Amino acid sequence: MxxxxxxxxxxxxxxxxxxxxxxxxxxxxxxxxxxxxxxxxxxxxxxxxxxxxxxxxxxxxxxxxNKENDTDVEDYDSQLKCLSQLLEENISKLKSVESKLKILTSAPTTLAALSQIDQAKQRINSMEIKLNTLRNSTAVISADEKKLILDQHQKLFKEYRYGNR
Structure with a gap:
């Protein structure tokens, strides 16, 4: 009972x-x-x-x-090991793909790169023009003007250096 x-x-x-x-x-x-x-x-x-x-x-x-044999437990253990290994492999693949994606997204697009190239070419052209004008310039100052400018610079430099004491 x-x-x-x-x-x-x-x-x-x-x-x-x-x-x-x-x-x-x-x-x-x-x-x-x-x-x-x-x-x-x-x-x-x-x-x-x-x-x-x-x-x-x-x-x-x-x-x-609901009876389960010990072999079922062993089967589950082996399945768990296989799935854990597969998970680790997939995680490593995911990390490598994410790093490649990060590199690709940080690089400029084709249109952006072309516009950057055009801007660089424009700057180079403007600087070359400026350089050519400076090289071909015939405006030379005289020796007296140069001496006057250097004397004025020396005077102002001394005032600056010794005047702040």
């Missing part, structure tokens, strides 16, 4: 319980010793499973349609 009630409770709730939890959840219908003996008997008969966590025993009902 107690074994049927406890087994039905474990199957219906479908979660692990300790002996004390089962006793409390059955609202004290059975004493703790009766529940403990019944749980141990159900484990021996193979209707429920017991796991030890430290000093505490936890009991769970075996569901007939």
């Amino acid at each position: 107690a074994s049927e009630a406890i087994l039905k409770y474990l199957v219906d709730t479908n979660r692990p319980y300790s002996c004390a939890d089962v006793t409390v959840n059955l609202r004290g219908a059975y004493t703790k010793t009766v529940v403990q003996k019944t749980l141990d008997a159900l484990v021996e008969s193979g209707k429920i499973r017991c796991k030890l966590y430290g000093k505490q025993k936890v009991y769970v009902a075996l569901q007939e349609d």
Whole structure:
């Protein structure tokens, strides 16, 4: 009678319980010793499973349609390893593609590059024109003007240097 009630409770709730939890959840219908003996008997008969966590025993009902073999766990482990390796490969590919994308987006477009080339050519042409005018310039200052300018510069330089004291 107690074994049927406890087994039905474990199957219906479908979660692990300790002996004390089962006793409390059955609202004290059975004493703790009766529940403990019944749980141990159900484990021996193979209707429920017991796991030890430290000093505490936890009991769970075996569901007939949810039985999994140890081979399933091994299969899941091997699938996990394969998928983890595939994930790492895809992450490395993603990083390389993102770096290429960053390089490509930082480079100017064809139209922008052409406009930059045209601007550079215009600056070169204007500077060449300026250089040619300076090379071909016949406006030469006389020696007296040059001496006057240098003397004026020396005078102002001395005032600047010694006048700030």
